[in-house]
Structures are given as C-alpha cells and as structure tokens.
Amino acid sequence: MYRKWITRMIQAAAALLFLAGMYFWSRPQAQTQELEFGMFTGSNWGVENADAFVIIDRAIERFEESHPGVTVRYTSGIEKKDYSEWCAKRLLEGEMPDVFMALDTDFNQYCSLGILQELNTFIESDPEFQSEEIFQTAMDIGKGMEEIQYALPYEVVPTMLFVNKTLLRQEGIEMPQQDWTWDDFLEICRKVTKDTDGDGRIDQFGTYNYSWQDAMYTSGGSAFDNEKQNVDFSNQYVIESVKFMKELLALNQGENVTQEDFDAGKVAFMPLTFAEYRTYKTYPYKIKKYSNFQWDCTTFPGRTHGENISKVDALLIGINHDSTEKELAWEFLKELVCGYESQLDIFRYSQGVSVLESVARSEKAASIIQEDMDKEEQVISGELLCDVIEHGTITPKYYQYETYEQMISLANTEITEIFEKNKNIESSMKIFQREIRKYLNQ
Structure with a gap:
C-alpha cells in the first residue's frame, strides 16, 4: 500500500511538472x-x-x-x-x-x-x-x-582663432576683443611682423594658415547664396576678402610662413578647431605642441563689428x-x-x-x-563657445561634397595665382566666375 502511495505521488508530481512545462513553453515569449x-x-x-x-x-x-x-x-x-x-x-x-x-x-x-x-x-x-x-x-x-x-x-566643432598671448604681450599688445574687426587684425599683424635678429629677413609674423575663406566668412556675405542656391566668386564680399588677404600677405615681404614658425612661437594668429584646442590645451598632448608660450582662442575678426563668424562642422x-x-x-x-x-x-x-x-x-x-x-x-567660456556656434556658417548643401571641394580647390589655385602674379583682383575673379559656370554646366 505504501509503495503504491509513493508511486502515485511521484506520478502526480511528474504530471504537474509536465503541465507546468507545457504552460511555460506555450506562453508568448518576450521578443528580443x-x-x-x-x-x-x-x-x-x-x-x-x-x-x-x-x-x-x-x-x-x-x-x-x-x-x-x-x-x-x-x-x-x-x-x-x-x-x-x-x-x-x-x-x-x-x-x-x-x-x-x-x-x-x-x-x-x-x-x-x-x-x-x-x-x-x-x-x-x-x-x-x-x-x-x-x-x-x-x-x-x-x-x-x-x-x-x-x-x-x-x-559639433567650431573653428576659432588661435592667439599667441606671449607674443602679443612681448609686443605690448592686448588680447583682442571678441567683436574686433579686420582693421584691428591688420594693425596687430603689422605691429608684430618684423625682423627680430637683424639679418634683413622677416622672421616674426602675424598669421599662419589664415585664408581668404576665413575672411569671406566674416565679410558679411559669401560666394555661396543659400537662398538662391547658386555661387558667385565675383561678388563684393569675395572681392573684399581676397583684397584683405593680399594686404595681410604683403606684410611678410615674400617670406613663407610655416607650421614650424608657429610652433616656435614666432606667429601671432592661426585658425584651429575647438577639437585641436581641447587636445593641445590638456595633458598628455599639451607637452607635444605649443608648450613654449601661452596661448588662447578667440573669435575671427569681422569686416565690421559683429561679423565675427567662423566655420562650424x-x-x-x-x-x-x-x-x-x-x-x-x-x-x-x-x-x-x-x-x-x-x-x-x-x-x-x-x-x-x-x-x-x-x-x-x-x-x-x-x-x-x-x-x-x-x-x-583659463577655460574658454561657455558663452563665447556657444556664441561662435550659434552664429557660425556651414558648408552649403545644394552641391555634392566633391563638387563643392572642387570649386574651393579651383578658387584656391586662382587666388594664389592672383597674388603671385599681382593680377587685378576684380577682373580675375570675374573671369574665374565664368569658368566656374562652365564647370557646373558640364
């Protein structure tokens, strides 16, 4: 009798386990x-x-x-x-x-x-x-x-203007205000550009890697019209930007400014991205670059007050x-x-x-x-950082990336030739604009 009771209990338990298993597996499973x-x-x-x-x-x-x-x-x-x-x-x-x-x-x-x-x-x-x-x-x-x-x-990463504070202090020049202008920029560059060792050659400079595009962003206009979705390299804003670049380059008296000059503390200004600022302001990369002078970032100078605009990516x-x-x-x-x-x-x-x-x-x-x-x-202020981003300019969207880059490359070549051969800026850029139209219509 006892054995029968045990056998029935085992059978009942097995049946319960079977039913429980059937219930578990028959339930809708959570989908991953x-x-x-x-x-x-x-x-x-x-x-x-x-x-x-x-x-x-x-x-x-x-x-x-x-x-x-x-x-x-x-x-x-x-x-x-x-x-x-x-x-x-x-x-x-x-x-x-x-x-x-x-x-x-x-x-x-x-x-x-x-x-x-x-x-x-x-x-x-x-x-x-x-x-x-x-x-x-x-x-x-x-x-x-x-x-x-x-x-x-x-x-997001804005481009800003790197400032060699040590060099400015050495020349008795204060850090520029955030709403400074092309005239302020040109005057500072004029003051710092000089022959410091008396060998008859300029060896201290105002800028390195500053381009006509940087000037164009702050000119109040652009070669690229987002509303009309067209390009015009012969408009007044581009012309004024190229003229401004010509004035800046003339200060160097034919000397080629290099990255090595900047690294050695012999240049006052250079564009750089906020990512580069973060990298080279902090350890361990701080000891690799720009460690022999104090530096900071500011806005780009505008053609007029309030046009201190730069590229944002x-x-x-x-x-x-x-x-x-x-x-x-x-x-x-x-x-x-x-x-x-x-x-x-x-x-x-x-x-x-x-x-x-x-x-x-x-x-x-x-x-x-x-x-x-x-x-x-001193950490760059959040107010300045946000202001640069909010008022920044971006790459136009109505051209494929390769087309846009090709136009900029062609413009760089043309503008370099204008400087090297001392060509008339207005007429040269009008001719170049016709070439760009032909390129876009191919």
Whole structure:
C-alpha cells in the first residue's frame, strides 16, 4: 500500500511538472529586438581619441537598461578612412546598420539616394524631442534640400582663432576683443611682423594658415547664396576678402610662413578647431605642441563689428531608410543626441562640443575641460563657445561634397595665382566666375 502511495505521488508530481512545462513553453515569449549601430573608431576631427567607444558603450548601456529586451551591437575597429567603404559594402549587401554615423563627404549623396530616413515626421510627432534645445546651426548641418532633416548632429566643432598671448604681450599688445574687426587684425599683424635678429629677413609674423575663406566668412556675405542656391566668386564680399588677404600677405615681404614658425612661437594668429584646442590645451598632448608660450582662442575678426563668424562642422547620425526598427532606431538616436549624460560624455571622452546648448554652457562642462589643464589656464567660456556656434556658417548643401571641394580647390589655385602674379583682383575673379559656370554646366 505504501509503495503504491509513493508511486502515485511521484506520478502526480511528474504530471504537474509536465503541465507546468507545457504552460511555460506555450506562453508568448518576450521578443528580443536588436539594433545595429554603424560607427568608426577614433576622432572625426583629426586629433587623437582613444575613448570613442567609451561614449557609445555608456549610451548603449543606458538605452538597453531603459528598453528591456533590446540589444544594440556595433562593429568595432573601423577607422574613419575606411568607414565610407565599409558603409558602401554594407549597402550593396543590403545590411546597412539601423542607425549610423554619416560623414560629411557622404551625407549629400546619402540624401539624394534615399539611404537616410527623413526625420521631420519623427521630430514633429515626438513631444519629447525639443529641437530648440539643439544649436540651430548644428541642426542645419543635418538638413538636405528643401529643409528636410535627414540626420541629427551628435557633436559639433567650431573653428576659432588661435592667439599667441606671449607674443602679443612681448609686443605690448592686448588680447583682442571678441567683436574686433579686420582693421584691428591688420594693425596687430603689422605691429608684430618684423625682423627680430637683424639679418634683413622677416622672421616674426602675424598669421599662419589664415585664408581668404576665413575672411569671406566674416565679410558679411559669401560666394555661396543659400537662398538662391547658386555661387558667385565675383561678388563684393569675395572681392573684399581676397583684397584683405593680399594686404595681410604683403606684410611678410615674400617670406613663407610655416607650421614650424608657429610652433616656435614666432606667429601671432592661426585658425584651429575647438577639437585641436581641447587636445593641445590638456595633458598628455599639451607637452607635444605649443608648450613654449601661452596661448588662447578667440573669435575671427569681422569686416565690421559683429561679423565675427567662423566655420562650424558637426558629426551627424541618421537612420537607415530601410531599417525594420525605425521607431526603436529613433529612440536610440535621441539617447545619443538628446541624452544629458551622452552629451556630457562628449566633453568627458571626446574633443567636440555638445550639441545641446544647456550642456555646452554648463559649469559641469567647463569643469570637465579644466580637469586636464594647468590651474592657471583659463577655460574658454561657455558663452563665447556657444556664441561662435550659434552664429557660425556651414558648408552649403545644394552641391555634392566633391563638387563643392572642387570649386574651393579651383578658387584656391586662382587666388594664389592672383597674388603671385599681382593680377587685378576684380577682373580675375570675374573671369574665374565664368569658368566656374562652365564647370557646373558640364
């Protein structure tokens, strides 16, 4: 009897286990969703950065924690120089990542080929997304034709003017004001340009690497008309910019200014990006460059007061038009672009600027920059940084990248010849404009 009772109990337990197992396996299982993120390693700005993956890993961890059942993966080890080719291969295979970084060299083509998902609908229908919190200049970089938003800016980098404070102090010149003009710039360059060792040759200079484009950005106009979507290298703004460059170059009396001259502390001004500022203002890279003199950054001089404008670039991230997880991709894109910690990590682990104005202006961002700087060094103010970005200029969107770069290259060649052969600027630029029209009509 006892054995029968034990046998029945075992059979009953087995039956219960079987039924429980059947119930468990018959229930709808939680579906795991997967996103792929396309990215490259290193910096987008041509400086050292070993922490690119740290930012993304931290963002993924936060995103997966707030989205149970979702995993985000990426392919590591792709260098920036190989990234376009990697993307092209994935496109041909029909396996483009759901969310991916878009290089400025590829962006216009991705827009025209329908590779990037239009984001306007997401932006307009998502109450959590507040576009006004992002620098408008940076948002414009992610737009294609007809104001369609194809990508969002992830980090932004303005170009600023490097100032050798030691050299200015040595010559009894004060640091220029933020609203200074071409006349102020020319006067300072005139004062510092001289022969310091008495050998009859100029060996101290005003500028290195300052170009007619830098002057054009601050001229009050441009060769590129965004409203009419055309180009005119013969307009008054370009002419005045080239004339100004000619005046600056004449100060050097034929001497060729080099990077070595600047590194040696013999040049007062040089354009550089904020990424370079971050890199060479902090350790360990501080000891490699510009360590033998004090330096800082300021705005570019304007043709008149208030025209202190410079070039602004951004690293863009977009969504694959053919992604099967577009809603989830949009949520991840928002984490990268709008997440407070993700954007603060731009200051912690990269050399760019957060695209969120509130983060860029914050004391927390300033303290992060200060951490690796000498205590006596003054951090660039958030107000100045934001002002430069807000009023910056961007590459026109109505030409393919290669076309735009070719036009600039042709203009550089023409303007160099004007200087070398002392050609008439107005007539030469009119002739050049006709050549540009022929080039564009090919």
